[in-house]
Amino acid sequence: MKKGWVYFFFLILFLFSFDGEAAATSNVKYIPIAINDEWINFPDALPFVKEQTTYIPIRFLSDAMGATLTVDKTEGSITITSPKNSIKLMTKQNEMITLEGTRIKINNFVQDGRTYAPLRDLGKYFGYDVQYLSKGPIVRLVNSDAKTDTEQFLIENEKQIKEFYQKLIWENRPKVYLTFDDGPSIGMEEILNVLKAKKAKASFFMIETQMKKFPEDVKHLVKEGHYPALHSVSHNKSLLYGGKASAVSMEMLKAQKTLYSITGIQSSLTRAPFGSKPYMTNPFRDEMAKQKLKMWDWNIDSEDWKYAGKNPMEIVSNVKEGFQKLKERKEPIVILFHVKKETALVLPEIIDFIYSQGYQCVAYQPADHFVMNFWKDKRL
The missing domain is CATH 3.30.457.10 (Copper amine oxidase-like, N-terminal domain)
Known part of the structure; x- marks a missing residue:
């Protein structure tokens, strides 16, 4: 810095x-x-x-x-x-x-x-x-x-x-990608307010049914310069991974269609619910590649899904610990959060920490896509 x-x-x-x-x-x-x-x-x-x-x-x-x-x-x-x-x-x-x-x-x-x-x-x-x-x-x-x-x-x-x-x-600072799953939902407004106040950008992996329920939130995040991405329709393990290999890609395409109807944006970036390992085996990934979809996981799990209601400061500790490990390896940093009010409460401290390390918080850009999936599948 x-x-x-x-x-x-x-x-x-x-x-x-x-x-x-x-x-x-x-x-x-x-x-x-x-x-x-x-x-x-x-x-x-x-x-x-x-x-x-x-x-x-x-x-x-x-x-x-x-x-x-x-x-x-x-x-x-x-x-x-x-x-x-x-x-x-x-x-x-x-x-x-x-x-x-x-x-x-x-x-x-x-x-x-x-x-x-x-x-x-x-x-x-x-x-x-x-x-x-x-x-x-x-x-x-x-x-x-x-x-x-x-x-x-x-x-x-x-x-x-x-x-x-x-x-x-x-x-020219190195980039950190803040990503939020499972929205839009309660906590969305607070998260967007924090991001705006801190001049940070993020990417939101959204569930199709939630987009239909809260279309104004989807429009709001796009207007603020954040990137809209896809996180399935059902968010259900058995429906997604228990049947046909095309099940995941079909749900993502349906979510893509709904997002386009709300925003006019044709997003191809997806995140498999619960992470791509072990569920997204090769047949599933073949179908995703066939539909020209991209798939991101993460390399820092804030674990806000575990600690949001119990000990929110643990979320901050998880991010800082993971950040220092990746900083030493000079890898791209993608942090997993969820749309929760408790996450919004600790988000300012996390963003301040990222800035103090000489990094910037940016949204995903299709033109700058890089491989970030647990399988290291270069097609996605």
Whole structure:
């Protein structure tokens, strides 16, 4: 944790006496960008620095300039048109065609679902002076519409610059996945309130009948940025594991359908009731893989199912003990909880402990899926 703050301190203060792109970007991977006096918003893909060149998602640059962006998939081109200029990027040829028809070599590529191109080349062509400011560091595109000079701009935006880099440091922390089974039910509201207050995200493995009973809770958790996952229909050992190998996958698909009807989210992440061992033998897992379902277990059991009504502080002890073992092994951490009021009572202390260890609490993301089942079945 201390290393992160030291890094942040030097990141904000380094290279005060130098100008230019190389100086301003030599020690950073991601960098904030502004046009004149306004920040550019990057909701799902950040501009980054590679070999002292700043690359930007062209969609967001186009929006910030007030330009229109047209994609021609057949031609493999992206056209950016402003009131005064136009440019066409030929993505496969790595070329930029100007309004006059001149072809210029320009490196562009797709990353995280966004097309990137060098900021300096695009900015200059659309009439901006591209300034790489070491104080920050930050990149600012400036034309005659700018209302503040560089010094005033930095003074007015000091808070936003610090928040940008603080967020990056936080998001680079190792991840802990808080997971909650058997909801929605009593205790859901309290758990969501704690997560919101602590700025933590989680994943909820929900029973289909409970989703139907408490649909507003399901919508609420999705709105708060948590991930909705599946935990069967019956939660019954004999119904799930005592008959056909397809029984588990069929229940998960039914739960999936109900979740979609409530939220519009097609979740494929499941958790087998009572854990995948010993119940989810190979025939069951074959059916799950056939239906393209994923399956998570856990590597820390809080045992709130055992201690919630007796000794809630035992839940905290179990998490801390399991956490230290996994931290030493540098493994992903997935903690099992249940939707209970008693769990909500001790959850703040648990989250504070996780933060104190230099970790962040995140929700599952399908794009970042990793194997977390007791069978180590890579299909799931």
